[in-house]
Amino acid sequence: MPLTDTVKADLHRYLQEARDALVWKLEGLSEYDVRRPLTPTGTNLLGLVKHAAGVELGYLGDTFGRPSGEPLPWLAEGAELNADMWAAPDETRDDIVALYRRAWAHADATVEALPLDATGTVPWWPEDRARLTLHHAVVRVIADTSRHAGHADILRERLDGATGERPGATSLPAADPTWWAAYRDRLERAAREAAGEDTPDGPGTRATP
Structure with missing residues (x-):
């Protein structure tokens, strides 16, 4: 396989794994649980998927002169x-x-x-640094998707204890x-001891800075 094809295959593999993990985090949950805010800044599972769709269509579509034609009113000029x-009530899972x-x-x-x-041009970046290569764009999308898949992993564990990248692969x-x-x-006790706080096992000793 030519080197370029090998690199593309590697990039696609890691991107697809992150995509699949993000979608899997929705499975088996109620409408309320996939939508409800689980952090002070409103992070929620279905919203992460909605965001990721726009990221892909932007960086790996519009940026390279390949618009998808998908209506994305939440990204239009003047959108809230x-x-x-996040997903509005009329936006289905x-x-x-x-x-x-x-x-x-x-x-x-x-x-x-x-x-x-x-090379392509990112429409929403400042003009003086809006150019980037396809390689750069794919790596950026992988990083963004993997970051949000990590967010989703923590949110899902908080909801019902489910963990991992896919069924049967908890990575734990x-x-x-x-x-x-x-x-x-044990971790709680160690944290309290390091902070010099009392634990059920006895008084803590404040660590030296």
């Missing part, structure tokens, strides 16, 4: 601030996931059609709930 980070899958296909077609050193040691409870308690 942060409108791409199925529609958002379907949009994300169409974004994958459009982005993958761009990567397949163009060389990695092809195989242990029962009793072990995890004891492990968490």
